[in-house]
Amino acid sequence: MLTTLPRPGSGVQTLPGTGPALAPGPGGGPVPDPAVFEAAVARCRALERLREFRRSLYECLDARADALFELADAVLCADHAVTSLVQACLEPEFTRGHGALYDALAAGRIDDEELFTLLAPELPQAVDGPQASAWIAEHDVIGHGLLDTVLAGVPAGQAAQVRDACARWARLRSAVDATAYPRPDAWCSPGREHVHNGACHCKGSSKTAPGWEYQFTAAIGYLRTAWAALLDVARTTPATRTAQTVRQVRNVLRRLPAGQAAPLFIFDAGYSAAALTDGLLGCPARVLVRLAAGSVFYADPVTWEGRRGRPSRRGPAVHCLEPADFRAAAAAGTGPRGREKPPPPNPEPDEALVLPDTPLYGTVRAEAWHHVHPLIHGDRGWFDGRKDLPVLHGTLIHVTACRTAGTRTGPCGCGTPAPAPCPWTSSGVPTSHVSTSSMSSSS
Helix, strand or coil, rough: CCCCCCCCCCCECCCCCCCCCCCCCCCCCCCCCHHHHHHHHHHHHHHHHHHHHHHHHHCCCCEHHHHHHHHHHHHHCCCCCCCHHHHHCCCCCCCCCCHHHHHHHCCCCCCCCHHHHHHCHHHHHHHHHHHHHHHHHCCCCCCCHHHHHHHHHHCCCHHHHHHHHHHCCCHHHHHHEEEEECCCCCCCCCCCCECCCCCCCCCCCCCCEEEEEEEEEEECCCCCCCCCCCCCCCEEEEHHHHHHHHHHHHHHHHHCCCCCCEEEEEEEECCCHHHHHHHHCCCCEEEEEEEECEEEEEECCCCCCCCCCCCCCCCCEHHHHHHHHHHHHHHHHHCCHHHHCCCCCCCCCCEEEEEEECCCCEEEEEEEEEEECCCCCCCCCCCCCCCCCCCCCEEEEEEECCCCCCCCCCCCCCCCCCCCCCEEEECCCCCEEEEEEEEEECC
């Protein structure tokens, strides 16, 4: 790799450790300290890596490569948000006329598979950065050397499961979500349909707009950042979103380097946890899906030797409801959503964790029920037409927070300032707090 650096006022200068040693100064003076050039060496190697990445990016452009490459430079180097093509055309990095810009966008071609394969191993490292790496090293308390020694005599399959379970900080995390691209005035656009648009604030509107829907897969780090490291993007339709999501996740898994822990894919509400778990069976991936309020999961039926009668089909039910909903239903004598009978209380969780006085959310309580499964219907959705319906197990996680991020007091109206935790009742259940439920499964 580069052995010389330009030096002002002279030709080239040999770097310590990459070529012949520097000659002594005039009159036999001391040799310059090699540590002075460490920053220059690191900068040179970073530039060489960037040069190689730009060369690979250029090879992903099949048609109008020069104009598309300069357009990418213009967007990246602009000191303001580029909101129109005219602004991108006026950037000094774009050395062509405005006609070449429109021609590149109209006739240019990009090899999507080659581009996403190039970005998959690079962006997860870039989104964490040195600061996040230092933070991970501080919180990672697992002795990996001792772990390898203990697992030396364990079968390969079991050892891989243990390593994957311990790879909390080394696991790549990706978020998958869809967004709308409104095109209300493009009457002749192919494939245009009504898509959900959360930015619509029209009175009486259904929050839909004519346009297209795109689904993004972005690598996320462990620290809060404004950067989005997109690993894949695909145009989707609401009718086939589940199948397209499964295919998109499989493509990301195929492009990631081998030998890593199973990555975690995070989905917001609106995605079916059962369908994603079934579609990704056999893939080295973990799935975390946010659930809608009122979802119900069931444990396996309890059986014992000598029990008579018809065996139970399901075990006790776990409802994704807040404790306040259970108490209100019991007081009113009716269940939520018009049920004639209030639901029984949830069984005790298998695991519970309480984090008091967190900076953003106050007191946080997490409860987990392991090895539960949803009730699958074979007459609609992903499982339509199937005769044998699978039993898909996972872990139900219910998180209750004292307040949302950015609020000074809890939504329960207790008036507790942000630095102090919200009061808890004698039963250990918060009076009224923000809660959310998620389903985690391993494919």
